Amino acid sequence: MLFQANPKERLKNVLLQRYRRWLGRRLPAARTITLEQRRLFIFPSRQGFLFAVTLLLMLLTAINYQNNLAYGLTFWLAMLFIVAVHFTHANLLKMVISSIRVKSVYPGQQAEFVFRISCTSARRGHHAVKLVWPDSEVLVDVPAGGEVEVSLRHKVVARGWFDPPKLRIESTYPLGLLRCWSFAYFDSRALVWPRPLEVDRRVSPYTENASYGFSEHEGLDDLMGFRDYRIGDAPRLIDWRSHARGLPLQTKLYSLPVDEDHWLDWHDFSAGSVEQKLSWLCWLVLQHHRRGESFGLRLPSFELPLAAGDRQRDLALRALALHGLSRGEVG
Amino acid sequence: MIVGEQLPRRSLIWLIVCQIAVMLPHLQQIPFWIVVIYLATALWRLQMFRQRAEMPGRWLRLLLGIAGATLLFMSFGTFIGLEPMVALLLVAAALKLLEAIRERDGYLLVFLGFFICVTHFIFTQTLPATLYSVFCTGLLVTALVTLNQSPGSRCSGHEPLLALKMLALAIPMMVVLFLLFPRIGPIWSVPSTSGQGMTGMSDFLRPGAVTKLGRSADVAFRAGFAGVIPKKPALYWRGLVLSKFEEGTWRTLQWRELPGSERQLVAPETIGDPLRYRVVLEPTQQRWLYGIAYAESSTAGVYEAVDYRLGVLNPIEFQFGYDVTSWGTAGLQPSLSDWRRGLETDFPKGLNPLTEAWVKDLRNQFSDDRDFVAALLNYFRMQPFYYTLEPPEILSPDFVDKFMFDSRRGFCEHYAYSFVAMLRMAGIPARIVAGYQGGEVNPLNNTVVVRQFDAHAWAEIWVGGAGWQRVDPTAAVAPSRIELGIEAVLDGQPGFLSDSVMSAYRFRGIKILNWMRLRYDALAFGWQSFIVGFDSTRQIDLLKDWFGEIRVSWFIALLLGSWAGVLIPLMLWLNRGRRVHRLLPEEQRFSALCLRLDQRGLGRTFGEPPLQTLRRARRHLPEGDALYLALEHAVADLYRRTRSASEGP
Numbered sequence: 001m002l003f004q005a006n007p008k009e010r011l012k013n014v015l016l017q018r019y020r021r022w023l024g025r026r027l028p029a030a031r032t033i034t035l036e037q038r039r040l041f042i043f044p045s046r047q048g049f050l051f052a053v054t055l056l057l058m059l060l061t062a063i064n065y066q067n068n069l070a071y072g073l074t075f076w077l078a079m080l081f082i083v084a085v086h087f088t089h090a091n092l093l094k095m096v097i098s099s100i101r102v103k104s105v106y107p108g109q110q111a112e113f114v115f116r117i118s119c120t121s122a123r124r125g126h127h128a129v130k131l132v133w134p135d136s137e138v139l140v141d142v143p144a145g146g147e148v149e150v151s152l153r154h155k156v157v158a159r160g161w162f163d164p165p166k167l168r169i170e171s172t173y174p175l176g177l178l179r180c181w182s183f184a185y186f187d188s189r190a191l192v193w194p195r196p197l198e199v200d201r202r203v204s205p206y207t208e209n210a211s212y213g214f215s216e217h218e219g220l221d222d223l224m225g226f227r228d229y230r231i232g233d234a235p236r237l238i239d240w241r242s243h244a245r246g247l248p249l250q251t252k253l254y255s256l257p258v259d260e261d262h263w264l265d266w267h268d269f270s271a272g273s274v275e276q277k278l279s280w281l282c283w284l285v286l287q288h289h290r291r292g293e294s295f296g297l298r299l300p301s302f303e304l305p306l307a308a309g310d311r312q313r314d315l316a317l318r319a320l321a322l323h324g325l326s327r328g329e330v331g
Numbered sequence: 332m333i334v335g336e337q338l339p340r341r342s343l344i345w346l347i348v349c350q351i352a353v354m355l356p357h358l359q360q361i362p363f364w365i366v367v368i369y370l371a372t373a374l375w376r377l378q379m380f381r382q383r384a385e386m387p388g389r390w391l392r393l394l395l396g397i398a399g400a401t402l403l404f405m406s407f408g409t410f411i412g413l414e415p416m417v418a419l420l421l422v423a424a425a426l427k428l429l430e431a432i433r434e435r436d437g438y439l440l441v442f443l444g445f446f447i448c449v450t451h452f453i454f455t456q457t458l459p460a461t462l463y464s465v466f467c468t469g470l471l472v473t474a475l476v477t478l479n480q481s482p483g484s485r486c487s488g489h490e491p492l493l494a495l496k497m498l499a500l501a502i503p504m505m506v507v508l509f510l511l512f513p514r515i516g517p518i519w520s521v522p523s524t525s526g527q528g529m530t531g532m533s534d535f536l537r538p539g540a541v542t543k544l545g546r547s548a549d550v551a552f553r554a555g556f557a558g559v560i561p562k563k564p565a566l567y568w569r570g571l572v573l574s575k576f577e578e579g580t581w582r583t584l585q586w587r588e589l590p591g592s593e594r595q596l597v598a599p600e601t602i603g604d605p606l607r608y609r610v611v612l613e614p615t616q617q618r619w620l621y622g623i624a625y626a627e628s629s630t631a632g633v634y635e636a637v638d639y640r641l642g643v644l645n646p647i648e649f650q651f652g653y654d655v656t657s658w659g660t661a662g663l664q665p666s667l668s669d670w671r672r673g674l675e676t677d678f679p680k681g682l683n684p685l686t687e688a689w690v691k692d693l694r695n696q697f698s699d700d701r702d703f704v705a706a707l708l709n710y711f712r713m714q715p716f717y718y719t720l721e722p723p724e725i726l727s728p729d730f731v732d733k734f735m736f737d738s739r740r741g742f743c744e745h746y747a748y749s750f751v752a753m754l755r756m757a758g759i760p761a762r763i764v765a766g767y768q769g770g771e772v773n774p775l776n777n778t779v780v781v782r783q784f785d786a787h788a789w790a791e792i793w794v795g796g797a798g799w800q801r802v803d804p805t806a807a808v809a810p811s812r813i814e815l816g817i818e819a820v821l822d823g824q825p826g827f828l829s830d831s832v833m834s835a836y837r838f839r840g841i842k843i844l845n846w847m848r849l850r851y852d853a854l855a856f857g858w859q860s861f862i863v864g865f866d867s868t869r870q871i872d873l874l875k876d877w878f879g880e881i882r883v884s885w886f887i888a889l890l891l892g893s894w895a896g897v898l899i900p901l902m903l904w905l906n907r908g909r910r911v912h913r914l915l916p917e918e919q920r921f922s923a924l925c926l927r928l929d930q931r932g933l934g935r936t937f938g939e940p941p942l943q944t945l946r947r948a949r950r951h952l953p954e955g956d957a958l959y960l961a962l963e964h965a966v967a968d969l970y971r972r973t974r975s976a977s978e979g980p
Contacts, residue, residue, distance in 0.1 A: 021929075031915075050439070051442060062449070063515060064517040064519060065453050067452050067453060069862070070453070072509055072862075075512070076501055076502070076505040077501075078505075079502075079505045079508065080472065080497055083898075086898060087905065090902070090905035093905075124905065127479075128479055129481075175472070175475045189940075
């Protein structure tokens with residue numbers, strides 16, 4: 001492909017690469033970012049250009065009428081613009097942004113990144129700061145010496161690691177004539193689990209086992225109670241009747257025969273693509289965890305010993321999420 | 332519409348206040364219905380804000396626009412000219428307010444407001460007007476601040492403070508730029524003011540013309556003297572020379588009426604120390620200037636007419652300052668041409684039969700011109716003539732007969748008219764001079780303030796060998812008018828100052844108020860001559876005075892120096908208390924290694940995860956390279972340190 005690209009295209013690529021490297025040197029990714037001098041860019045905003053046109057008209061009026069007061073007002077506003085450069089710049093200067101929390105999610109959901117913005121100065125806060133992602137933005141004020149937490153969401157589509165796109169931090173405060181901005185890449189990423197899918201009986205050995213059937217054998221089991229709906233619960237277990245009455249989603253719990261330890265094995269699935277198998281395993285992991293059972297997980301290149309509890313679930317989901325992805329990205 | 336693009340509700344109030352504030356000083360120039368439009372749109376917009384009214388539809392807005400333009404055309408009869416254009420701007424701003432719903436409409440309104448402020452300066456450049464514009468600018472900048480606040484922030488009242496702070500910081504740089512910016516002439520010609528509602532002298536004289544000026548205490552001009560101010564009786568500010576009598580009216584001779592041989596100015600011989608002063612004339616919409624005879628001006632654009640008066644080519648629309656040098660002893664036009672003599676002795680015969688007979692008698696007694704003039708003045712002095720602002724009106728063509736032998740009550744122009752008419756009947760070259768006499772001396776800054784009620788008319792007669800001599804018949808009737816000033820004679824008379832009810836001049840009897848009035852007038856004169864009248868000549872003089880010579884490099888240095896002087900302390904002040912966040916030691920080590928990688932051409936691209944950097948390094952660096960090994964450790968440490976926070980349930 002590279003050979004087919006015309007010289008212009010190639011030059012553009014080279015320049016883009018150079019620009020990215022320069023940006024990388026200027027704005028290294030980190031967990032916590034301080035907007036220092038070299039990170040901040042400032043340029044007149046659209047309104048700033050309109051202001052400049054107004055000033056030009058005012059100057060022409062002053063010249064044509066040889067009116068000193070008109071000169072004075074024009075120069076005053078022009079110098080106000082210069083002063084505004086510093087105020088706008090100082091508004092963002094040394095603002096500290098930390099990525100403090102990322103929630104793991106399933107594909108198709110919005111990954112939530114929580115940032116903490118703090119102001120190191122006890123005298124001047126940061127006003128009207130906008131954090132922008134392509135389809136999510138938030139506008140905050142940071143009081144002097146204080147800090148605020150904001151969350152931004154980004155839609156994720158595929159399992160594995162989700163690296164957040166570059167975050168644009170910008171502000172036009174106080175006059176709106178200039179826009180000061182910075183880009184930040186954060187060394188924090190969201191883990192995206194496989195999408196849980198109910199096991200297809202035709203391909204799975206687990207359906208033979210009574211403990212996994214919910215359709216036909218359901219009636220035989222005693223309804224034990226309810227608990228709050230969690231992502232991954234099968235729709236048929238949801239108590240739709242109560243939901244229709246306006247209550248939050250509840251999942252029905254059935255008492256099931258106490259079982260021995262479960263090994264969830266990749267190789268037990270006779271059919272299905274890699275992603276399907278991962279989705280089924282994901283569903284199974286969630287089922288076992290919900291019932292408080294201990295389970296183990298066998299993947300082609302990974303084995304998780306038998307255990308129970310939240311940590312076991314997380315380890316299993318993580319292994320499923322990262323299965324087959326290049327080692328470097330397993331992190 | 333995204334919420335962030337909406338006009339913040341708080342700034343709407345500020346915008347309405349701003350719009351009305353910038354419109355108010357224009358009230359003199361615009362028809363009153365524009366104010367009604369302003370109030371109506373403001374009210375409507377407020378109702379929209381309170382969700383009680385709908386925004387007018389597109390067609391209605393278009394209709395309103397057309398209606399506004401039509402009304403304007405009906406009010407002014409034209410769109411050309413300064414007043415209609417300003418009115419158009421104001422109507423546009425008012426209608427824009429109605430449809431201001433987005434943030435950028437707010438910006439547009441603010442910028443429009445700045446421009447309206449500038450147009451105000453075209454009409455007036457006085458100190459109060461300037462201060463008011465400064466106030467408006469403060470409001471407009473505050474509106475800008477409110478446009479940029481986040482919606483959640485509480486109204487803390489610090490917005491005006493911030494606006495003022497920023498504006499104050501801009502002042503020193505503005506002053507330097509003001510002083511250094513080259514003053515070039517107009518690039519193209521611009522519409523001027525129509526000058527309606529001006530009080531001031533007109534270029535013709537008929538009985539009653541000057542009298543009406545006695546009702547006004549408006550300032551006509553101020554003159555700042557370099558040395559000692561002459562006594563009041565010597566302060567005859569010559570403005571117009573009225574040589575031609577036509578249909579009961581005295582008027583000046585136009586340049587095109589002069590024969591070719593008469594168009595050359597005969598400069599008089601100047602002897603002795605001249606009087607030097609600077610006059611700042613209020614706008615008159617006329618083409619003549621005032622000065623004490625014989626006056627010369629060094630100011631560019633001021634010419635001298637053959638009858639020794641100063642003039643300019645274009646009407647004075649704005650305050651105009653000019654420097655004058657006067658020689659009191661100079662004899663004007665020592666020799667008179669036949670044409671000139673014929674002109675200056677021309678008066679229609681048979682209009683005033685009584686006076687003509689009386690003058691003939693008197694002329695027989697006094698054949699010498701000087702004796703005849705003295706006898707005439709003596710007649711005025713001895714007979715019961717009265718000096719009054721409210722003389723009986725004489726409309727018949729035999730004005731001189733009626734005045735001399737019947738009413739005998741008149742203002743200066745009545746006396747000058749009759750006096751000159753009688754001299755011309757006697758064959759003595761004479762003419763009326765109109766201008767101002769006297770003025771109030773302000774000792775605080777050595778100026779003379781001349782007001783409209785100081786308007787005066789007197790006579791000039793031509794005496795062989797000496798040239799034109801000033802003779803004031805009013806001085807014979809009311810000597811104190813000349814000695815003490817007009818207010819000494821007329822104060823308390825009905826009509827005096829009747830047009831200036833609220834003028835500070837009325838309160839000159841109260842000592843502290845009078846001192847304040849004089850103080851303010853001195854300030855206004857300084858403002859006029861140093862700020863408003865700052866032109867290229869003054870600029871060059873001032874800069875030469877300070878720097879010795881004009882050198883561009885110094886000016887650039889001064890400009891940048893002023894910026895640095897303001898902006899560097901500002902930067903330090905804005906940054907006080909701000910600390911830099913320290914990187915973790917692991918992060919620091921990694922960054923340092925990345926710099927070394929960069930030296931070997933393997934720098935990180937923007938946002939590259941550290942592990943990817945490591946992999947890239949492994950691919951490109953030789954096996955066992957020290958940099959790679961160090962990098963591996965660093966990345967491992969980095970991940971160990973930061974791993975726990977990166978994930979969660």
